[in-house]
Amino acid sequence: MLVTLLLALQAASVAPANLEGAGPPTQTVYSGRASALTVKIPRIENEVIIDGALDEAVWGSAAMLNGFSQFSPSDGVAASDSTQVLVWYSPTAVYFGIRAFEAHGQVHATLANRDKIFADDNVQILLGTFNDGRQATVFALNPFGIQADGALVETGKTAGGFTGGTLSREPTDLSPDFTFQSKGRLTDFGYEIEVRIPFKSLRYQAQDVQTWQLNVVRETQHSGYEDSWTPAHRASASFLGQSGTLVGLNGLHRGLVLDVNPELTGKLDGAPTGSGWKYKSTGPDIGGNVRWGVTNNLTLNGTAKPDFSQVESDAGQLAFDPRQALFFAEKRPFFLEGIELFSSPTNLIYTRRIVQPVAAVKLTGKGLGVNAGLLSAVDDRAASATGSDNPVYNILRVQKDVGPQSRLGVVYTDRIDGNDYNRVGALDGRLVFGGVYSAQFQVAGSLTRSNSLTTPLSPLWLAKFNRNGKAFGFRTSFTGIADQFRAGSGFISRPGIVDLVVNPSYTLYGKRGSLIESFTGDIALDGTWQYQHFVHSRNIQDQKLHFNGNASLHGGWAVGTGLFIESFGYDSALYAGYALERPAAGGGLDTVRFTGQPTIPNFEGYVQVVTPQFAKFDGSIFALYGHDENFFEWASSKLLIGTAAFNWRPTDKLRAELSYNWQLVLRRSDGSKVGEGRIPRLKLEYQIARPLFVRLVGQYDAEQVAALRDDGRTNAPILILQNGTYVRTTAQQSNSFRGDVLVSYQPTPGTVLFAGYGSTLDEPKALHFSGLRRQVDGFFLKVSYLYRL
Numbered sequence: 001m002l003v004t005l006l007l008a009l010q011a012a013s014v015a016p017a018n019l020e021g022a023g024p025p026t027q028t029v030y031s032g033r034a035s036a037l038t039v040k041i042p043r044i045e046n047e048v049i050i051d052g053a054l055d056e057a058v059w060g061s062a063a064m065l066n067g068f069s070q071f072s073p074s075d076g077v078a079a080s081d082s083t084q085v086l087v088w089y090s091p092t093a094v095y096f097g098i099r100a101f102e103a104h105g106q107v108h109a110t111l112a113n114r115d116k117i118f119a120d121d122n123v124q125i126l127l128g129t130f131n132d133g134r135q136a137t138v139f140a141l142n143p144f145g146i147q148a149d150g151a152l153v154e155t156g157k158t159a160g161g162f163t164g165g166t167l168s169r170e171p172t173d174l175s176p177d178f179t180f181q182s183k184g185r186l187t188d189f190g191y192e193i194e195v196r197i198p199f200k201s202l203r204y205q206a207q208d209v210q211t212w213q214l215n216v217v218r219e220t221q222h223s224g225y226e227d228s229w230t231p232a233h234r235a236s237a238s239f240l241g242q243s244g245t246l247v248g249l250n251g252l253h254r255g256l257v258l259d260v261n262p263e264l265t266g267k268l269d270g271a272p273t274g275s276g277w278k279y280k281s282t283g284p285d286i287g288g289n290v291r292w293g294v295t296n297n298l299t300l301n302g303t304a305k306p307d308f309s310q311v312e313s314d315a316g317q318l319a320f321d322p323r324q325a326l327f328f329a330e331k332r333p334f335f336l337e338g339i340e341l342f343s344s345p346t347n348l349i350y351t352r353r354i355v356q357p358v359a360a361v362k363l364t365g366k367g368l369g370v371n372a373g374l375l376s377a378v379d380d381r382a383a384s385a386t387g388s389d390n391p392v393y394n395i396l397r398v399q400k401d402v403g404p405q406s407r408l409g410v411v412y413t414d415r416i417d418g419n420d421y422n423r424v425g426a427l428d429g430r431l432v433f434g435g436v437y438s439a440q441f442q443v444a445g446s447l448t449r450s451n452s453l454t455t456p457l458s459p460l461w462l463a464k465f466n467r468n469g470k471a472f473g474f475r476t477s478f479t480g481i482a483d484q485f486r487a488g489s490g491f492i493s494r495p496g497i498v499d500l501v502v503n504p505s506y507t508l509y510g511k512r513g514s515l516i517e518s519f520t521g522d523i524a525l526d527g528t529w530q531y532q533h534f535v536h537s538r539n540i541q542d543q544k545l546h547f548n549g550n551a552s553l554h555g556g557w558a559v560g561t562g563l564f565i566e567s568f569g570y571d572s573a574l575y576a577g578y579a580l581e582r583p584a585a586g587g588g589l590d591t592v593r594f595t596g597q598p599t600i601p602n603f604e605g606y607v608q609v610v611t612p613q614f615a616k617f618d619g620s621i622f623a624l625y626g627h628d629e630n631f632f633e634w635a636s637s638k639l640l641i642g643t644a645a646f647n648w649r650p651t652d653k654l655r656a657e658l659s660y661n662w663q664l665v666l667r668r669s670d671g672s673k674v675g676e677g678r679i680p681r682l683k684l685e686y687q688i689a690r691p692l693f694v695r696l697v698g699q700y701d702a703e704q705v706a707a708l709r710d711d712g713r714t715n716a717p718i719l720i721l722q723n724g725t726y727v728r729t730t731a732q733q734s735n736s737f738r739g740d741v742l743v744s745y746q747p748t749p750g751t752v753l754f755a756g757y758g759s760t761l762d763e764p765k766a767l768h769f770s771g772l773r774r775q776v777d778g779f780f781l782k783v784s785y786l787y788r789l
Contacts, residue, residue, distance in 0.1 A: 031067030032229040037244030041087045050194050052183035054097040062086035072226040073518040073552040074509045075234045079227040091253040093198045102190035105222030108615050109143035110652040111687040115174045117142040119613045128213030129204035133241040133405045138172045143191035145184030150174035151340040156430050156440045169239040175336035177749040199254045203297050210249035221613035224556020235470030237438040257293025261750045263784035265307040270777045298365035303334045309780040310754040316679040318663045325493050338364035341373035342397045345442045348411050350491035355383040369401035389418035405432040415488035422448045422488030440464040448486045458482040473505040498534040500527045519551045541569035556612030566602035568629045577721035596634035619646040635711040638666040657683040669712050678702045691747040697740045702766035704733040735766045750786030
């Protein structure tokens, strides 16, 4: 016994930080696994240099969080590697010191760009400054202290696509950027990070004494494990609701929060003319943004003539079903701040509808349990239907906390374009109960006037019910969108349908370290009606039965597979402009109406593999093959869809991201190609220094469609109505390459120097890179500076 005690004391004297309960006598330790989740951190009249070394004396008086638990792929067990988080606050900021011990593998760390750290090991600090169990500000750091930040607002959204039955917590929206200081370094025990978060960068309650929710999450890439300071359970409708708390915060000095961010931009755009290639300069243009913290919890933002030329272009997408619109996420800085307060269950608010604002103002905040966001914008005349009016947008989103974790909300949007308008009003709510259950609803109506014609009030509804159990899960949704429902300020992928989805799932868990650490099997039943058919009790249009299986393997690998059994019904509205060319009875040719077969049965399968985040690379591959509908000709086809992504990090400064999307549609009658799309994309980034990087993006978009025919029935040529005349289709192809280069210097959010060049080229043969012809190009320069008063 005495020998054991002496050995323990010797180990403590050599490396006290490596012990879960280590710390000087003045240091209070809060172990998550011991349920010590109510934390009172010391208030110290001091400041420290953020250099990544926790060697100042003040850290010895900080509160210590330890006793982390694994959350993913399985919960309820102690973390494999220990983590210590030191916390204290001064009158102007809260400080975190992180010691991440790594005994089982190599630390993954690169000199990444902001928000691009999640291929590295990382630690995420979740601060719920309104203590409502519904939202948190997230500050994430990799081992070098490179930052990612955003907002996590639990809205009940679940994983979609081919992992719909897989349990996971809701992701962080990385759109907002906050000003805070951090620095990290690699050590012999793992890594160490020092963080200062100014109260100026936070919104919080209007109270003298604050209580905030707190959790800390650690992701370790070599194992694929995600650990949480609080012993959070996957069998819960809320991850944030399982946070710990910081209590007794007082004397917080936020001061005047006034950010003035002027910007100066100049452009040089080139295009071909009759006398050769000509450039036209625009600018210099002066614009900018203003941000005022009216109170601790209310922020006013304004912008005038903002320039978004530095925003990275959208990654290309292939549209298989022409009835579904493609969604592209918002990336523009002004619209990103506070975007989480405008979320709506059915995307009734989609700020990308505002094309190029002349001016905009936004008011966001929370008080008395109410989240509110108000946005008004005047858009450029080019976005008007007439070309002579400036469209005006007014968007209001209000949500009221109800009970411990539930909410009720309203949405109002108004888009005015000259004498035309679109107005949408909605009521929604999310109810959380029984620990693992949640229900969500939304009812909305739209009123639209276009070309002096006013459509009647058109409805939309949504109802969801989820059981987020650790083993047994159940998700169902019921959505209806009327034919004439329009959301001029929102995104509706496909109007005029009613959709019912039922998705039970079951998850099995292996022991830690076993080959299969978790496996989820789920069955999705999905039925879609045309809206009028549903209203009048007519037949269902599309029926889908999907069997999915997804496994998390030892070391961070993920694999999935599934089978789809489907039946798609003929949509006459989609082919209203189609006709067939047939021989006339008296000779010559005649035009007859195109009528497709009533249903097309489908049967297909898929596999997908996702690698761990290795130190130098990671990747994923997905392939689907089988019989599916040929939307070009409304016939059964052989469909092949493949996607692959490969990310390479040869050094801690260089990153390469390569992706390839491929879609091939072959006629089942003779195997001939009716349509093909290919989108390879390469992005290279070199991080010269922490604030300075160079980015090159190249994307090729090749699409090919054959001359259409009535495949499998009459084989007659298909005609399409154009300008009142039916025209026989001909083979078409488009081969476009877009290249962009950007040099960016951004020491802090808002203070930037961007210089870039972009060019679009095309060629007659896909992916030959011979005979490329420049179509347009342009240079731009942008300078902005953040004055924080």
